Amino acid sequence: MSRNRLGVHAGVWGFDWSPAAAERTIAGAAAAGFDVLEVPAIDRADAALLDGPATRRLLERHGIGATVSLALSFDDDITSPDASVAGRGERRLTEAVRFASELGATFVGGVVYSAMGRYLEASTDAGRSRSLDVLRRVAALAAGDGITLGVEYVNRYESNLLNTAAQTIRFLEDLGAANAVLHLDTFHAHVEEIDLPAAVAIAGDRLGYVHASESHRGRLGTGATDWPALCRAFATAGFDGTITVETFSSAVLTAAASADIGLWRPMWHDPDTLAAQSRAFLHDQLAAASVALDLAA
Numbered sequence: 001m002s003r004n005r006l007g008v009h010a011g012v013w014g015f016d017w018s019p020a021a022a023e024r025t026i027a028g029a030a031a032a033g034f035d036v037l038e039v040p041a042i043d044r045a046d047a048a049l050l051d052g053p054a055t056r057r058l059l060e061r062h063g064i065g066a067t068v069s070l071a072l073s074f075d076d077d078i079t080s081p082d083a084s085v086a087g088r089g090e091r092r093l094t095e096a097v098r099f100a101s102e103l104g105a106t107f108v109g110g111v112v113y114s115a116m117g118r119y120l121e122a123s124t125d126a127g128r129s130r131s132l133d134v135l136r137r138v139a140a141l142a143a144g145d146g147i148t149l150g151v152e153y154v155n156r157y158e159s160n161l162l163n164t165a166a167q168t169i170r171f172l173e174d175l176g177a178a179n180a181v182l183h184l185d186t187f188h189a190h191v192e193e194i195d196l197p198a199a200v201a202i203a204g205d206r207l208g209y210v211h212a213s214e215s216h217r218g219r220l221g222t223g224a225t226d227w228p229a230l231c232r233a234f235a236t237a238g239f240d241g242t243i244t245v246e247t248f249s250s251a252v253l254t255a256a257a258s259a260d261i262g263l264w265r266p267m268w269h270d271p272d273t274l275a276a277q278s279r280a281f282l283h284d285q286l287a288a289a290s291v292a293l294d295l296a297a
Contacts, residue, residue, distance in 0.1 A: 004234070004286060006279055007036030007067060007244030009211070013271045014252050017042060022055055030062035032275035038244050039103065041070040041096035052102025059103065067107040067209070067242065068100040069150075071116035078134040079114045079127035079161065086130060093138045101145040107242070108142060109150025109183040109209050111159060113171070119160035128161060132175055139177035150183030150209045151175075155191040163192045165202040172206055181208025185246065186225060190215045196226065197233035207239050211246040212282055218247060218267035219274060220281045227281075231289035243286070245278040 010017075013025040017039070029037040037059070042050065059066050072078065076089035093112055100108045113131045114123075139149045151172060153162040162168050168182050182203045186196060193199040200207060215223035234243075250258040251266035258264070268274045 003240040005035040005065070005242045006033075006282055007038055007242050008032065008034045008275055008278065009038045009069075009244055009246040009248075010040060011246070011248050011253070012275055014254070015040060015042065015257050017050065017055075019051075019054065022058055026055075026058045026062050026064060028272055028275060030064045032272065032279050034064065034245075034275070034279055036065045036067055036242055036244065038067045038069050038246075039105075041068050041092075041099050041108075050099050052099050056103050066100075066103045066105040067109065067244065068096055068103065068105050069108070069110040069152075070096050071111035072114060074115040074117055077115035079123065079131045081126070081130070086134065090134045090138065093134070094141060097138065097142045097145065097147055100142075100147055106146055107148050107150060107209060110152050111154055112138070112149065113151055114159050114161045116154060116158050118157050121160070123160040128171075131161065132171070135175055135180070136177060139175065139180050143177070143179045147179070148208060149177065149180045151180060152183035152185055152188075152209075152211070153192075154185065154188040158188070163188075165189070165193065165199040169202060169204075169206060181241075182206045183209045183211070185211035185213055186230065187211070187213035187215065187217055187246070190225060196230050200230070200233040200237050200239070204237065207237065208241050210234075210239075210241065210243045212243050212278075213246040216267070217263065218249075220245065220247070220278050227285045228288065231285045232292060234286070235289040235293040243282060245275070245282060247274065247278065249274075 008029050010025045072089050076092050078086045078089035080086050096108050142149050153168045156163050189199050214220050215225050249267040250263050251269045
């Protein structure tokens with residue numbers, strides 16, 4: 001059977017993290033049977049909402065763990081030659097690590113190496129070096145708290161630096177941090193990779209975290225992703241890390257949040273039903289892949 005912990009992104013219930021919304025989200029994730037809730041480290045303007053101790057108490061009450069994620073913006077892009085912009089990015093990453101520590105989480109991932117947005121020019125060696133310099137310091141800070149840093153590559157419209165598993169592995173090699181891993185998002189990989197199982201093989205033992213996301217960001221199993229082949233690739237690679245369902249719908253998100261991620265239609269309507277269906281789907285796919293691997297042995 002699969003050894004993976006199964007998680008769900010808090011955005012399934014929306015990006016509000018007020019006390020009432022946090023309670024609703026954590027309770028919903030636990031009721032659906034997930035082991036882990038991925039909590040976004042929202043931007044500094046809303047940092048007062050990120051009450052780590054209060055969130056940890058809620059997580060413990062509902063018996064669910066947490067991971068933390070974020071995506072840098074052009075205002076805090078650590079590839080920027082503007083020291084003030086890069087400095088804001090480093091502070092934001094540092095805040096995310098501290099937030100994770102307050103939650104008792106051991107993983108911070110996402111687009112931590114550049115802005116998540118469409119660049120109008122190619123990346124540069126200098127920008128890549130600036131990113132690596134910042135992330136070495138952030139990874140060292142995270143290591144002190146037993147936290148792993150996940151580097152999530154995304155599609156060409158959302159970063160000019162890391163778009164494939166092969167690029168990300170080279171970046172991790174240059175980073176040289178033992179607690180930094182490849183964070184695979186199947187939505188982005190579906191855009192950029194020739195073959196998702198091949199991307200898993202390229203990631204190898206540096207694969208540390210997965211966003212299970214359908215090709216159209218909707219409910220798992222309703223898009224073009226070949227889940228049986230992908231889950232067999234996880235089993236073959238011996239990947240036993242956390243796999244987190246990431247799907248969003250304009251039926252739940254605010255108009256501003258939907259516009260920010262280019263979500264122009266509702267992909268589903270009820271988050272609780274979606275969460276339960278997604279966990280069951282992913283559990284069954286991983287179990288079938290594990291059985292197939294055992295039979296083939």
